[in-house]
Amino acid sequence: MATTAELRRLWADYECKPEKMVVVRFGPDSIRVAPPTGEAWQALAAVLKRYGYLIREDDTDSYNCRAIKDGSGRSLHAFGIALDVNWRTNPYRDHAGKRAARYSSKATQSERAEDVRLGSADTDMTAAMIDDVNAITTTAGKRVFEWGGSWNSLKDAMHFQIALSPDDLAAGIDPASVAGGAEPDDDGVDDLTGLVEAEPETPGVGVAPRGDLFRVIARSGLNLRGGPATTFEILKNLPLGTEVFVAGRQGDWAKIDLQGDGLVDGFAASGFLTPAASAPPAPQPLLATPMVPSGAGDITGRVTPDHVRKMFPPSVAGAIAANLGFVLSGLRARGVADRPMVMMALATIRAETEGFVPIPEGRSRFNTASVPFDKYEPGTGPGRRLGNTRAGDGARFKGRGYVQLTGRDNYGRIGEQLGVPLLTDPDRACEPELAGLILAQFLRNEQQAIRTALARNDLKLARKLVNGGSHGFERFKDAYVKGLAALPA
Numbered sequence: 001m002a003t004t005a006e007l008r009r010l011w012a013d014y015e016c017k018p019e020k021m022v023v024v025r026f027g028p029d030s031i032r033v034a035p036p037t038g039e040a041w042q043a044l045a046a047v048l049k050r051y052g053y054l055i056r057e058d059d060t061d062s063y064n065c066r067a068i069k070d071g072s073g074r075s076l077h078a079f080g081i082a083l084d085v086n087w088r089t090n091p092y093r094d095h096a097g098k099r100a101a102r103y104s105s106k107a108t109q110s111e112r113a114e115d116v117r118l119g120s121a122d123t124d125m126t127a128a129m130i131d132d133v134n135a136i137t138t139t140a141g142k143r144v145f146e147w148g149g150s151w152n153s154l155k156d157a158m159h160f161q162i163a164l165s166p167d168d169l170a171a172g173i174d175p176a177s178v179a180g181g182a183e184p185d186d187d188g189v190d191d192l193t194g195l196v197e198a199e200p201e202t203p204g205v206g207v208a209p210r211g212d213l214f215r216v217i218a219r220s221g222l223n224l225r226g227g228p229a230t231t232f233e234i235l236k237n238l239p240l241g242t243e244v245f246v247a248g249r250q251g252d253w254a255k256i257d258l259q260g261d262g263l264v265d266g267f268a269a270s271g272f273l274t275p276a277a278s279a280p281p282a283p284q285p286l287l288a289t290p291m292v293p294s295g296a297g298d299i300t301g302r303v304t305p306d307h308v309r310k311m312f313p314p315s316v317a318g319a320i321a322a323n324l325g326f327v328l329s330g331l332r333a334r335g336v337a338d339r340p341m342v343m344m345a346l347a348t349i350r351a352e353t354e355g356f357v358p359i360p361e362g363r364s365r366f367n368t369a370s371v372p373f374d375k376y377e378p379g380t381g382p383g384r385r386l387g388n389t390r391a392g393d394g395a396r397f398k399g400r401g402y403v404q405l406t407g408r409d410n411y412g413r414i415g416e417q418l419g420v421p422l423l424t425d426p427d428r429a430c431e432p433e434l435a436g437l438i439l440a441q442f443l444r445n446e447q448q449a450i451r452t453a454l455a456r457n458d459l460k461l462a463r464k465l466v467n468g469g470s471h472g473f474e475r476f477k478d479a480y481v482k483g484l485a486a487l488p489a
């Protein structure tokens with residue numbers, strides 16, 4: 001078992017980084033945790049469920065940027081790798097001397113809680129439950145959890161922490177080690193794992209049944225937040241038209257599942273969601289349909305390398321001369337050749353790649369811990385968001401092209417839309433002609449929201465619609481402003 005000091009070092013990337021946390025279901029609750037730990041908490045919830053143990057939302061909590069109780073450093077809660085469960089009935093006790101945890105022998109959770117209140121027990125959980133929690137391992141056989149009630153010198157019975165490194169956790173949880181994890185859900189006990197199923201419906205709220213596909217109807221996009229109130233931080237903006245799954249709700253807030261994988265990614269105000277059609281529209285392969293007419297406002301005929309050089313550092317001049325034609329013909333072919341979208345495309349290239357060439361992503365500390373691109377692998381937070389599902393997807397679908405197309409989802413969707421087998425031949429995304437089409441298709445998919453943002457001069461939002469964040473925003477803005485000046489309307 002790793003010590004607390006070791007765990008702080010192993011999970012340092014997540015220390016007090018709320019924007020890096022993901023929201024996952026934990027019984028009836030939604031908790032914020034470090035992305036690699038999501039599966040582990042679901043295994044813990046499955047064990048508690050097996051015993052019919054009820055989790056209370058109001059005294060169960062996970063991520064919190066705080067110091068450890070003895071003041072010697074940051075709590076593991078600040079790293080998103082610790083969870084306190086039902087703290088009113090599993091108190092923190094700093095007792096004299098050393099002793100083992102004391103369990104109540106009573107049959108029910110409420111009777112055991114009474115023993116805790118009277119001081120004869122440390123927890124309302126049972127020894128069998130804790131044994132089953134301790135038995136949870138990765139597929140490599142490494143134990144996953146440490147329970148605060150097992151500590152000798154004090155008891156923190158509410159507290160469960162991840163006991164191994166992100167790399168060890170990446171092996172995945174061994175389902176056979178999770179007591180009750182594989183049992184069918186026919187036991188009559190309220191569902192507490194929340195893996196796929198949502199909590200019972202409550203009538204009268206403006207959201208249709210759980211797990212259904214909804215579409216964002218907020219004109220300027222809908223904020224996905226870390227919790228069910230506007231006081232929680234914004235995790236990302238979901239553009240107008242985005243389709244999401246609603247996995248449940250809390251008051252007027254919908255629990256949003258972006259990929260339909262049963263994991264909650266955050267919360268959004270349900271008033272800005274409308275039921276989507278039963279199935280998403282089928283993508284139209286480029287080769288089966290005529291080129292999209294570029295229509296009115298096509299300015300690509302008057303965009304020259306001289307104009308574009310003003311938007312980029314001098315060192316890029318040669319690359320602009322070599323590549324501009326591919327970019328402009330892609331924009332024309334996909335019908336996004338008007339001034340705002342051309343500026344958007346060029347400024348996006350400036351933000352995504354320092355050059356003006358369709359290149360594969362190099363390895364860096366952002367994508368690699370030990371093996372190249374392992375930070376995009378299945379089981380990691382980015383890997384999940386990118387739709388990476390098979391070992392090796394991280395490197396296979398690394399960033400490529402003028403916009404750094406990344407991840408199995410994007411390669412699959414754009415490839416299908418262009419009629420090019422990018423999933424089986426991802427390297428082709430760096431061919432200049434195809435890279436130009438990919439950039440254009442990428443922008444076309446978001447064009448309605450991008451146009452709205454640009455019309456309002458909300459460059460931050462426009463950048464976010466492509467990048468998901470503000471990476472490279474200063475370069476993007478600089479290029480966009482210079483481009484408008486170089487090519488007046």
Ligand SMILES: [Zn+2]
Pocket residue numbers: 077082083084156158159160
């Ligand atoms: Zn704790």
